Amino acid sequence: MSQFIDVHTGMKNLTVQDLKREHDQDTALEREYGVHFIKAWGDPASGKVFCLSEGPNKQAVLEVHRKAGHPTDEIYEVPLSVE
Amino acid sequence: MSQFIDVHTGMKNLTVQDLKREHDQDTALEREYGVHFIKAWGDPASGKVFCLSEGPNKQAVLEVHRKAGHPTDEIYEVPLSVE
Numbered sequence: 001m002s003q004f005i006d007v008h009t010g011m012k013n014l015t016v017q018d019l020k021r022e023h024d025q026d027t028a029l030e031r032e033y034g035v036h037f038i039k040a041w042g043d044p045a046s047g048k049v050f051c052l053s054e055g056p057n058k059q060a061v062l063e064v065h066r067k068a069g070h071p072t073d074e075i076y077e078v079p080l081s082v083e
Numbered sequence: 084m085s086q087f088i089d090v091h092t093g094m095k096n097l098t099v100q101d102l103k104r105e106h107d108q109d110t111a112l113e114r115e116y117g118v119h120f121i122k123a124w125g126d127p128a129s130g131k132v133f134c135l136s137e138g139p140n141k142q143a144v145l146e147v148h149r150k151a152g153h154p155t156d157e158i159y160e161v162p163l164s165v166e
Binding site: 003005014015016019020023038039040041042043044045046048050052076077078079080081082083 | 086088097098099102103106121122123124125126127128129131133135159160161162163164165166
């Protein structure tokens with residue numbers, strides 16, 4: 001399992017209810033793909049959303065997003081993390 | 084206090100030791116600016132690094148990164164988060 005950050009654009013004026021609904025759509029679908037969406041952050045001013053997930057590969061993560069109706073092509077595998 | 088995600092590029096072949104060292108430089112400087120760097124994720128393949136922080140405004144976060152020697156201009160305020 002690897003961790004990933006993917007990036008969505010075009011979500012200006014997003015509310016936390018919108019973000020929760022989209023995230024719940026991901027988590028409802030994710031198990032079939034061996035993916036888990038850990039957390040998502042949104043910026044309503046720019047319309048950017050960042051999702052942190054873990055899964056077998058980028059394609060599995062992107063496929064969950066596609067099936068959930070909010071596809072993106074921008075994703076990074078992030079094997080390194082510090083806090 | 085708000086939360087922010089900023090993005091660095093050009094860090095290909097980054098190691099976890101590199102990321103830890105850069106993150107420690109931020110956390111050594113952050114208090115003076117009222118900022119806290121919560122976590123950072125790195126992708127050595129693309130050279131992207133994502134930092135999650137909290138602080139009073141974007142400028143304070145970027146100033147810590149600048150003083151630490153790894154400036155960036157790409158930052159988003161992320162008032163929304165779900166998990």
